[in-house]
Amino acid sequence: MTILVTGGAGYIGAHVVRLLQQRGEQVVVVDDLSTGEAGRIGDATLVQLDVASPEAADVLTRTLREHDVRAVIHFAARKQVGESVEKPAWYYQQNVGGFTNLVSAMEAAGVDRLVFSSSAATYGMPSVSFVEEKLHAEPINPYGETKLVGEWLGRSASRAWGLRFVALRYFNVAGAGWPDLGDPAVLNLVPMVLDRLARGERPKIFGDDYPTPDGTCIRDYIHVLDLAEAHLAAIDYLGVEARPFDVFNVGTGTGSSVREVIDEIGVASGLDVTADIFPRRAGDPPQLVASPERINEVLGWRGSKALPEIISSAWEAWQAGPRRIDV
Numbered sequence: 001m002t003i004l005v006t007g008g009a010g011y012i013g014a015h016v017v018r019l020l021q022q023r024g025e026q027v028v029v030v031d032d033l034s035t036g037e038a039g040r041i042g043d044a045t046l047v048q049l050d051v052a053s054p055e056a057a058d059v060l061t062r063t064l065r066e067h068d069v070r071a072v073i074h075f076a077a078r079k080q081v082g083e084s085v086e087k088p089a090w091y092y093q094q095n096v097g098g099f100t101n102l103v104s105a106m107e108a109a110g111v112d113r114l115v116f117s118s119s120a121a122t123y124g125m126p127s128v129s130f131v132e133e134k135l136h137a138e139p140i141n142p143y144g145e146t147k148l149v150g151e152w153l154g155r156s157a158s159r160a161w162g163l164r165f166v167a168l169r170y171f172n173v174a175g176a177g178w179p180d181l182g183d184p185a186v187l188n189l190v191p192m193v194l195d196r197l198a199r200g201e202r203p204k205i206f207g208d209d210y211p212t213p214d215g216t217c218i219r220d221y222i223h224v225l226d227l228a229e230a231h232l233a234a235i236d237y238l239g240v241e242a243r244p245f246d247v248f249n250v251g252t253g254t255g256s257s258v259r260e261v262i263d264e265i266g267v268a269s270g271l272d273v274t275a276d277i278f279p280r281r282a283g284d285p286p287q288l289v290a291s292p293e294r295i296n297e298v299l300g301w302r303g304s305k306a307l308p309e310i311i312s313s314a315w316e317a318w319q320a321g322p323r324r325i326d327v
């Protein structure tokens with residue numbers, strides 16, 4: 001079967017591409033290489049394209065037909081919350097516009113299986129400890145809004161022309177499945193701490209006065225390889241007809257605090273990770289942890305790797321990269 005992966009040269013996308021290749025699938029990657037790297041996709045066919053560009057719907061339609069694609073996994077999108085607050089129209093153009101092009105092309109080419117990268121950012125600031133998919137989604141930034149709109153478009157297309165659609169709401173992704181596939185961006189806690197350590201600086205903690213046991217924010221960290229496997233489970237799930245639309249949290253149900261994550265980086269690296277405390281960052285909920293019950297039951301998927309393994313794999317990948325830290 002040929003599967004098209006948009007954003008397949010990126011951090012999570014490249015893990016999915018490698019797993020698909022290991023399973024013997026043919027893979028076509030569509031990526032503009034703005035953050036992704038061509039060297040990460042092995043022998044997959046690369047179509048260099050910005051899915052939000054004016055010509056994208058036509059190029060995607062042709063690509064789907066030429067390669068006889070049967071299913072699509074869609075990662076290509078912008079994912080920085082702060083940037084989305086600064087440039088909302090551009091986020092909608094990139095994320096919603098790009099996804100609209102893809103869904104149009106799939107309809108035109110008659111491709112009806114789609115897995116969509118959604119986010120826990122769709123929930124906003126939930127007041128419950130463990131979020132379930134049925135909770136009212138109320139994103140608090142344009143990034144989360146674009147993901148929720150994407151879910152709505154998937155649902156509408158499933159009603160209109162029979163698209164089979166799964167949205168996966170990722171919680172906090174970290175680690176590396178292979179040392180050459182580490183997270184190349186310094187945008188989230190684990191790479192941000194490693195980046196500080198690489199500069200000989202102390203990690204930062206944004207707020208230690210939250211109503212949590214150690215005062216720092218709690219998140220549900222998921223190993224990127226576990227997350228990648230959830231996509232394969234979703235593609236298989238959609239292989240059965242009469243499954244028009246579904247949404248799943250991809251998390252473990254276990255929360256870890258910022259301090260626990262930083263301490264674990266100290267254990268993996270052997271470095272002094274004493275942190276400096278900074279004021280709270282705007283828009284951070286004190287706790288965001290998934291209820292993974294639905295994905296456990298329906299897709300038979302379960303996060304298998306706990307925090308120590310996530311962090312040690314992130315450390316190993318960091319050390320295999322260009323900014324190795326002397327220990």
Ligand code: UFG
Pocket residue numbers: 079081119120121122170171172173187188189190192193203204205206207217218219258281284288
């Ligand atoms: N943090 C620090 N110091 C740092 C970096 C982060 O204390 O140097 C804290 C943040 O304030 C937050 C926690 O670490 O409390 C996690 O922050 P991240 O930026 O790594 O992740 P977020 O939980 O803010 O957001 C991430 C993704 C979003 C996604 C969301 C879903 O970046 O795209 O998870 O939970 F929507």
